[in-house]
Amino acid sequence: MVVWRGAGTMLATMVTSGALALAMQAASQPPQTLQQRFDAASKAAAEGRCAEAITAFEAVEATPTGRRGIVGAAINVRKGGCLILRGEPEAGEATIRKGLPVLERAGDEFKGDVRAAYLQLAASARRRLDYASAITDAERALALSEALARIQPLLMLAALKRFDGDGAAERHAFEASSLAGPDATPDLRARIGTEHGRVLLNAGRTEEAYAELRKSLTAQGGLTLRTTLSEVATRGDLALAADMTGDREAARKYLAYTGAGRISEAPFTSAAVFEAPPCGLPGGPTRDDHAIIEFGLHEKGWVAYAEPIYVTGGRSKALAFAQAVLGWSWSAESASKVPAFYRAATRIELRCTEAGDRLSLLAPLNRAVAEWLELQCAAPIDPLTPDARLLLEMQRAIDSTTATPSMRLQAALWLATSPLIDAKASRGPINAAETLARTLEAPVVVHARIAIQRAILENDGARGFREAARALLAQPDYAGDPMTAATLRLETARSRARSKPPEDAARLIDAVVADDRLEPTRPLRINALLQRADLAAGAGDVAKAQQSIAATGLTAQQCAVIGVAPAARGHAISYPEEAINMGFEGWVRLEFDVTAKGRATNQRALMAYPPRMFSASADEMARAMWFSASHRPDTEVACSATQQTISFRMP
The missing domain is CATH 3.30.2420.10 (TonB)
Incomplete structure (x- = not known):
């Protein structure tokens, strides 16, 4: 016992002595000057330690000197760059632009900071597909660059202008090649040659592009088993160029060396939101246009970036294709199954769709619910935000102590109907939605939409869902609401891929057609007329089928928008x-x-x-x-x- 007590006393004495020594050493060192703290923050930013840099910059900003003049402007520019790298582009760009005017007036001492800031702004704008802003900022960076420093903004401008067809992109690539000269590193020669090859491909000069890209491949060391992302990109470009020149055997060989087509079970097809851009919008793609788009997939399921590589048409068409890809979403579980190499960069062939906005049978109910929620001051959901990003926002909102009940109901409904989460995970949101709807004394359409979603989640097959829908239709509140009753009847009556319509389908559909509470032009009533026409024709009653078609007032092509597509x-x-x-x-x-x-x-x-x-x-x-x-x-x-x-x- 004495030994242990003595050992403990000795240990305590040693710790105390060590702490005193450290305290004395710290006391003997003078505190860092503001300049030293600023330099340390700048060093952290330059080395990519952005979390540390932002904290350090904000500490300097908290001092009177750190908020003013050139120091404050330099902090804004350097901190803004870190915010962009950390995934906060809007805040980062705004912070950079706040400090830029002061640094530009400061002269040559901050010329490097200003040039770097414009390159960061250009890269950020390019990532969000704002090519016009990106070109403006890249040209400002180019004006501040000399000698070899011009290569970086020149290559960025070549990429941004490669779809314009005015020769500017090729001039930028040629100048970059001239500046690099014969003594350039193989990696730089390959980078310049690959960009030049893409410019030539989009200009329709496929043979020249093929030759230029083969030079880039040679600079990279040829077709080896090494697969860096830049090498994969060049090989992908070569596969495209070879295919376009008719050299299909070489195209397949180059494609094989990209690793494409080697993902088991094609997990990219499991996307929850996976739409092509619409055809025929002003400046957008037409039926005959197509594009090759490269994109990266975030591990949480949203598209991290989308870049048009090749397109038949100008810049606006290229951006329309890429913008559509930016809107794609996967569940986090599906995204995690895609190997990291393929998440980093994958290419897809894409055309526009002529389908228009398809309306499901639930669309009228969904619209009615959204309109009611908006009246309750729930902010409308931004349709341009990818669903995978919204998922995180909605998960936070449903449990928020500061969100209003209507905002929490909106989040609960969004989560319960989202294809990004499975039926088991949807139970909590659907229960929360029911409770919140009762608390808010929501109208029948809101309760009906929640009840229908529960029926969908709890019944995999057509038979189970139809039984649940019939039970809902038997409830007076739902039967008494024309929109809800029509939705339940049509969902019960419609044909499905592995299930024929029920025996009483005609009776259910006729009830919707005969419901005078529904306006003649309502999508639900038109849908019922189309279904009745198909059933009547199948039963040999051509006269009734023709009468139903005539009553819709639609062309046959419009069934893709309102009618139930053939199974x-x-x-x-x-x-x-x-x-x-x-x-x-x-x-x-x-x-x-x-x-x-x-x-x-x-x-x-x-x-x-x-x-x-x-x-x-x-x-x-x-x-x-x-x-x-x-x-x-x-x-x-x-x-x-x-x-x-x-x-x-x-x-």
């Missing part, structure tokens, strides 16, 4: 031999029209991975597809712009 009945898989020989796997999302007899026509590849590998085979397969027949007396087309994804997996 798929089958298709055959045709795996291209060249893909089997090279071991490629992938997928294609097709878009096609369905004839009244249930055959596919006017087919084309809407999306394809890997680019230009399976598109032709998918087109051939579409010709063998068949669907449920529809009644359209005035045209062969029953439904336009139907979409279906086909996966190609090695046998």
Whole structure:
């Protein structure tokens, strides 16, 4: 016991002595000057230690001197750059622009800071696809650059202008090559050559592009098993150039060395939000346009960046394609299954869709709920925000102690209906939505939408859902509301991929058509007329079918927007031999029209991975597809712009 007490006393004495020594040493050192603290923060920023740098800059800002003049401006510019790198581009850009005017007036001493700031602003604008702003800032950086320092802004400008068709992009690439000279490092020569090759590809000079890209590959050391992202990009460009010049064997070889088509089970097809841009908008793509878009996938499920590599058309079309990709979302679980290498950069072939905004049977209820929530002062959800990013916001809002009940209800409904989370995880939000709706004394349509969503979540098959929908329809409140009653009847009556309509489908549909509380032009009533036409024609009552079609006032093509698309009945898989020989796997999302007899026509590849590998085979397969027949007396087309994804997996 004495020994332990003595040891403890000795240890305590040693600790106390050490602490005193450290305290005396600290006391003997003078405190850091403001300049030293600023320099330490700047060093951390330059080395990429942004969290440390931001904290240090803010400590300097807290002093009177740190908020004023050149010091304050320099802090804003350097801290803003770190905010951008940390994933806060809006705050970062605003902070940089706050300090830039002061540093520009300070002269040559801060010329390097100003140049770097404009390059950061240009890169940030490029990432959000604001090419006009990016070009303005990159040109300002170029004006502040001399000799070899001009190469970086020149290459950025070549990339930003590669779709413009006015020769400016090629001039920028040529100047960068001239400045680099024959003594440039292989990596720099490859980087310049790859960008020049992309410019030539988009100018339609494919043979020249192919030659330039082969030089870049040589500078990188040729086709080796090393696969850095820059090397993969050059090989991907070469695969595209070779394919466009008709050298398909070389195209497949280059593509194989990118690693594309090697992801088992094609996890990219599991996206919850995966839409192509619409055709025909002003300045946007047309049916005949296509693009190759490169994108990165954040581990939480949103698209981190999207860059157009090649497009048939100008800059506005390129940006429309890339903007659509920025809106894609995956669940965090699905995103995590994609290997990090493919999340960093993947390319996809893309065309615009002619489908327009498809309206589900639940669309009228969804719109009514959103309008009521807005009246309760719940802020509208920004449609441009990717769902995967919204997921985090909604998860915080539902448990927030400061959010209003209407905001929490909005979050609960969003989570309960989101394809980003599974049915089990949706139970909490759907329960919360029910409680909040009662608290707010919400109207029938809100309670109905929640009840229908619960029925969807708790019933996988058509039979279970139909039983749940019938039970809801038996409740007086729901039966008494025309929108709710019509939605429940049509959801119960409609045909599904693996289930025929129920025996009383005609009675359910006729009840919707006969409901005078629904306006004649309401989508639900028109949908009912289209379904009634199909059922009547199937039963041989052509007169009733024609009468129903005439009552809709629609063209046959509009069934893709309002009607229920014909249910798929089958298709055959045709795996291209060249893909089997090279071991490629992938997928294609097709878009096609369905004839009244249930055959596919006017087919084309809407999306394809890997680019230009399976598109032709998918087109051939579409010709063998068949669907449920529809009644359209005035045209062969029953439904336009139907979409279906086909996966190609090695046998």
